[in-house]
Amino acid sequence: MSVLAFVVVCPLAWLAIASLRPQSEIFQPIADFGWGTLIPSRITLDNYRALWAGEFPLAVKNSTIVAVSTVAFGLIVNALAGFAFAVFDFRGKNLLFVLVIASFMMPFEAIVMPLYVMIRAFGWTNNYKALIVPEIANGMIIFLFRQFFASIPKDFYEAARVDGASWLYIWARIAMPLSWPTIATSSLMLFLSQWDSFFWPVVAASSPEYAVVQVAIARNINFEQSDWGGLFASTNVAILLGTIPFLLMQRFYIRSLISGGIK
Template sequence: MRPQAEIFQPVSEFGWGTFVPSRFTLDSYRALWNGDFPLALRNSAFVAAMTVICGVIVNALAGFAFAAFDFRGKNLLFLLVVVSFMMPFEAIVLPLYVMIQSFGWTNSYKALIIPEIANGMVIFLFRQFFASIPRDFYEAARVDGASWLYIFFRIAMPLSWPTIATSSLMLFLTQWDSFFWPVVAASSSDYAVVQVAIARNINFEQNDWGSLFASTNLAILIGTIPFLLVQRFYVRTLVSGGIK
């Protein structure tokens, strides 16, 4: 909230002036709204929302299958799921890019959303929760003629709101903080997300520190709001999942 020329002036002498500007201005924020940053906010919000909606359903179905069914290779497959969220993304980015390029998905929302839907950690959390539900619930519903999808949507999912809230938060923050993959898969400015828009304030010729700090503040603020709303569910789910 300082004028561009005064951003680094109070750094040499540490004091109140380091934190409280002598002259307040919103010029940096006005410059953001007059540029491409609102488009980046909309892109990130859309990508994050679609990832959360699709991701919760897909990962919950996978977790329910691991918890409710017995099938050949179940333990091995679940081990692969657990290992998947320990693997650094940089290790798979090249084959992943080759795949989405072969599908013709580069510079599209599909490239940003679909690879992030399946999440090993979220599957693990749903599996831990669904495994804690007594199997008598499922068996009683089956005796009454309920299908497995009916049991999933009408019995299992309504009981799992803490896990749904936690998973939604994890998927949202993963997409909101995403930088490397959007740069690789969707380099067009029409599909730029928040973190890419922030990074574009830095280049070899000139750094726009005012816009850089202002856009970072907005990204942090928006990313913090959902965490504050569901933090108690987040902590409860991680603790219970670890104990189980």
């Protein structure tokens, strides 16, 4: 395990250290692997200063807006759908649930073109709506909520109905407060999915005004020149910001996956 941990951590450590080297020295000590490869002779923050003086802060802002908005709307939509599948019996329920499951097994690349045509018809290109709305409904999140709500004894729901509670009240005041592990897991999955998103933002919002973190990172490399210092620095910042919510909610993530029946 120690050897495997070293193999995994070593490239990440080199990435972090390389971002602290001057541009001219980033690849200099690689030819002869040794302590000089991991320990820089000179440490500088110039790469990070240049990063925050450019367009990267705007990309962080855009990714944060897109990710947080997707989490907020996604929790409501997916939780309501999961509640309907778990509690109600209606015609075509099983078929619809099979389609929901199939939706998160389908490669996103297979639906990019029709999705772009739809977004363009709505006039949403180069807009936050193009980045947020298509990612709100998520088959995996619906599945997790459905599994959790189905595990709640129906006596809870029936007792509330006898007292005159509406189904929306039952969902908001009984089902949702009990589902905090699933809420935390769903929030984390939606957030990281949007934080790591690259292909769809390039297609739907190519304007620099709406560039997200992953697109901003990729712009450090082009056919004419490569800003390796900026690439490594921006990658480290993106990893760090994306790791914080995972560290805060990882125990809920594991608990929800187990209780959701994925095992």
